[in-house]
Amino acid sequence: MSFDLPSQAKFWGIGKPELQILYIITYYLNNNPLSIDGEDRRISTHHDLPLEDMFLGIEEPYEEYERPHMRLLNNGLLQEEYVCRRKIDWAPTQEGRQAIRDVLHPWSDELQPSWAEESVYKIHTYDRSGRGPLFGDPNEGVTHRKGVEVAGWVLQSMAWTYDMDMEMPYGLEWYPTDRRGESCHDLHVKTNEYMNDVGVEVVTDSNNMDRLVKKWKRFQKENRTNLWIFDRRETACKMYNALYKSGDYALAGRQFRNYSNWSAKLINEKVWKSSEVYPQNEANDVIQTVTGLLEGRGDMLQNLFEDFYSSK
Secondary structure (H helix, E strand, C coil), X not given: CCXXXXXXXXXXXXXXXXXXXXXXXXXXXXXXXXXXXXXXXXXXXXXXXXXXXXXXXXXXXXXXXXXXXXXXXXXXCEXXXXXXXXXXXXXXXXXXXXXXXXXXXXXXXXXXXXXXXXXXXXXXXXXXXXCXXXXXXXXXXXXXXXXXXXXXXXXXXXXXXXXXXCCEECCEEECCECCCCCECCCEEECCCCCCCEEEEEEECCCCCHHHHHHHHHHHHCCXXXXXXXECCHHHHHHHHHHHHHCCCCCCXXXXXXXXXXXXXXXXXXXXXXXHHHCXXXXXXXXXXXXXXXXXXXXXXXXXXXXXXXXXX
């Protein structure tokens, strides 16, 4: 990248080293690969690395960027957090995401993910021009971003989403909007003629439960199977408890308690059993976590959907 500083950099206290750091982070968040030890690592395919290790992908000495990295952390543009049980030290905060949009906009074309080039991509107004440099939901954190990219990566190669004759997916739409311009699922995935299309929604614990209940009710009206991908199993339990308390979904047996005791498999079984016991409010839901999808990949997802259709 060119190292000419945009005019907005001064406002954010960003110099050339900080700009380089934010560029690497944005490049990776947009699912572009970092080649490390002969392996292409993407946010959609691997656990995330600390920033020092990410610098191996651009063959620059992290030592020259350690102080600028600390400044970005101390100034509140980056923060430490856990993603899929791994600690990272480069997650953009809300202010950090705004800074990225301000200072990296000139490099949006080279930072964009491959799916942003496709005609099916429907764009939100992420910045003044409506185009990058962060592609996706403008308010999403690293866990949400990772969940969407992992889901897209895995789903596009499933046998029931891939057209063997055309040698391409039937259709994968990222961050779609409805006719009113309002956001829908994070992904819409077309499938073969024997299955319902799939809507993917990634949920983190930062989501407002009242808002989630409304979203769940709206999704149930669509002719899709909903693949809910949660940051943690505890968040999944909380959502279904909120649906139970609001009277929108009847759970067979008691509400979820002792969240840590519930695996994704057991949560699915309880939800599917509830739909069987109370068919008047059947839920077309399949549940997994970001970590489970990242580590289990296509085999896990295949088994999960087979179990779902067997429960019908």
